[in-house]
Amino acid sequence: MKRYSADGVIPFHTPGHKQGRGAHELLRELLTAEGLRQEVSLMEELDDLHAPHSCIMEAQALAARLWHADECLFMVNGTTSAIQAMLFGTLKAGDLVMIPRNAHRSVIAGLILSGATPIFLPVDFNDEFNLPLNVSVETIERAIKKFPQARAVLLVSPNYYGVAADLQRISKLVHAADMLLLIDEAHGAHLTFCDELPPSAMEAGADLAAQSTHKILGSLTQSSMLMLRKDFLDIERVKRAASLLQTTSPNQLLLASLDIARLQMQLDGQKKICSAVELSKRLRAEIKNIQGLKVFESTNLDLTKVTVNVQGLGVTGQEAEEILRHELRVQCELSDVANLLFLVTFADDAETSSRLLDALRRLPRRTPKTFPPFPIPNSKFQIAKLSPRETFYLPAEVVAFNEAVGRVCAEEVTFYPPGIPLLMPGEEISAQVVEMIRQAQGCVIGTGDSTLATIKVVRSH
Structure with a gap:
C-alpha cells in the first residue's frame, strides 16, 4: 500500500476519491490524508483476496502459524461471513448439524445457504446471574448417541459472557463420531496468547473457527479471520464458499489491519494478553x-x-x-x-x-431486586419441523400470537438479553413456548412485531 501510494502514479481507477484528492474535508479529517492515499483498489502490489499469490497469501500463512491452524482466510465482511462460510463450505441440503439455541443469527443465514437442518442443543444456564453458560460435554454425548448421522457440531465458544465449552473433550467425541467441529470463536481471538485462559478452538482440535480479530485484538471493525484444520475438511470447498460470501472489492485498510494485528500479537501477544x-x-x-x-x-x-x-x-x-x-x-x-x-x-x-x-x-443504592429466571426451552433435543432454507422460501403469513400454537414459525423470536431464541424459523410453535414467551422479559429482536401481538408463520396449504 505504501509502495503504490508513494510511486507517483496518476490514478484513473477506483476508488473515486483518487487517493484522497477528491475526498470531502470530513472524510480527510476522519481517515487522514495518509490513510486516504493508501485506500486503493486491486493494484498489482496488493494481491487479490480471492486468489492470493503474494502479500495476502503470506499474511494469511503467518496468521495460520500464529493461531495453530493449517490455513487462515482473511474476512472483510465480518465474522458473520466467516460463520456462513463454515456452514456453506461443509454442509449440504439434508445434512443434520447440532447447534446451541443461543447461536448468532449468522448461523441461521448459513443454514439457509447450505440447506442443512439444525438439531437444537440446550444450553446450561446460571440462575444466580440469570445468564447462559455453554453446552456441556454430557449434552454432546447424548446428542451424538441420538443423532449419529449428524454431519457436524457447531458451538459458540467462548460465549458473550466469556464462558467456553470444554472443547478438548468435545473435539474427541465429535471426531470419534466422524463429525466436524465448527466453532464460532468471535469472542476468543486472544485465547491462544495466555495460559490462564481457556484453550483456543484450534488448540483444542476444532476443524474450523471463525474469529472476530477486531473484538478483542487490534484490527479494524468488520475484519475477521477464519481458521482451518485440514484433517477432515474439503479446504478448497470452504475457500470457494468464503469467496462467494466476500466482497470483490475488499478494503485494503481492513486487510492491512488484520496483518498488523497479527504482527502485534506475534511480537508481544503473550505479554499484552x-x-x-x-x-x-x-x-x-x-x-x-x-x-x-x-x-x-x-x-x-x-x-x-x-x-x-x-x-x-x-x-x-x-x-x-x-x-x-x-x-x-x-x-x-x-x-x-x-x-x-x-x-x-x-x-x-x-x-x-x-x-x-x-x-x-458511585452507582445509586436502592431496595435490592430479584428477577424471575429466564424461561429456557426444554432440554430435549429438537429438530426443526422445516429447515431454515425451506422456511425461507415458503410463503408466510402474519397471525395473532394467541392463535399460533401448532403453526410453523417463520421468524426468530429472541429476548435480548440473554439472547437465547425461544423460537427459530422452521420450529413448530408449542403451547409451552407460547407460555414461556408470555413470561419472558426484555427486548424482543428478530420479529416483525416487537410487541408480539402477532407472529409470522408458514402459510397453511
Whole structure:
C-alpha cells in the first residue's frame, strides 16, 4: 500500500476519491490524508483476496502459524461471513448439524445457504446471574448417541459472557463420531496468547473457527479471520464458499489491519494478553468489595470478560448502564436485566480500571431486586419441523400470537438479553413456548412485531 501510494502514479481507477484528492474535508479529517492515499483498489502490489499469490497469501500463512491452524482466510465482511462460510463450505441440503439455541443469527443465514437442518442443543444456564453458560460435554454425548448421522457440531465458544465449552473433550467425541467441529470463536481471538485462559478452538482440535480479530485484538471493525484444520475438511470447498460470501472489492485498510494485528500479537501477544488477564483479576477482586455487587465466576471462563451483577443495588442492568454512560462517562459492552458486562483488553491500564471502579462505587443504592429466571426451552433435543432454507422460501403469513400454537414459525423470536431464541424459523410453535414467551422479559429482536401481538408463520396449504 505504501509502495503504490508513494510511486507517483496518476490514478484513473477506483476508488473515486483518487487517493484522497477528491475526498470531502470530513472524510480527510476522519481517515487522514495518509490513510486516504493508501485506500486503493486491486493494484498489482496488493494481491487479490480471492486468489492470493503474494502479500495476502503470506499474511494469511503467518496468521495460520500464529493461531495453530493449517490455513487462515482473511474476512472483510465480518465474522458473520466467516460463520456462513463454515456452514456453506461443509454442509449440504439434508445434512443434520447440532447447534446451541443461543447461536448468532449468522448461523441461521448459513443454514439457509447450505440447506442443512439444525438439531437444537440446550444450553446450561446460571440462575444466580440469570445468564447462559455453554453446552456441556454430557449434552454432546447424548446428542451424538441420538443423532449419529449428524454431519457436524457447531458451538459458540467462548460465549458473550466469556464462558467456553470444554472443547478438548468435545473435539474427541465429535471426531470419534466422524463429525466436524465448527466453532464460532468471535469472542476468543486472544485465547491462544495466555495460559490462564481457556484453550483456543484450534488448540483444542476444532476443524474450523471463525474469529472476530477486531473484538478483542487490534484490527479494524468488520475484519475477521477464519481458521482451518485440514484433517477432515474439503479446504478448497470452504475457500470457494468464503469467496462467494466476500466482497470483490475488499478494503485494503481492513486487510492491512488484520496483518498488523497479527504482527502485534506475534511480537508481544503473550505479554499484552496476560497483562490484561492480571488487570482483570485485580479489577474483579476490587469489585467484589463493593457492597451490592457480585462478579460472575465459572469454570472455563475468559477472565477478561467481567460480568457484574447489580441486583443488590436495587437497579436493573439497563438502568445501571444508563447511569454509567450519561452521568459517570463509562460505557459497558452490554447490559441485561441483572448484569453489566465489561471487556478488559490490552488497551486498558490502571487508570481506566480505576475510572471503572470509581463509577461502580458511585452507582445509586436502592431496595435490592430479584428477577424471575429466564424461561429456557426444554432440554430435549429438537429438530426443526422445516429447515431454515425451506422456511425461507415458503410463503408466510402474519397471525395473532394467541392463535399460533401448532403453526410453523417463520421468524426468530429472541429476548435480548440473554439472547437465547425461544423460537427459530422452521420450529413448530408449542403451547409451552407460547407460555414461556408470555413470561419472558426484555427486548424482543428478530420479529416483525416487537410487541408480539402477532407472529409470522408458514402459510397453511
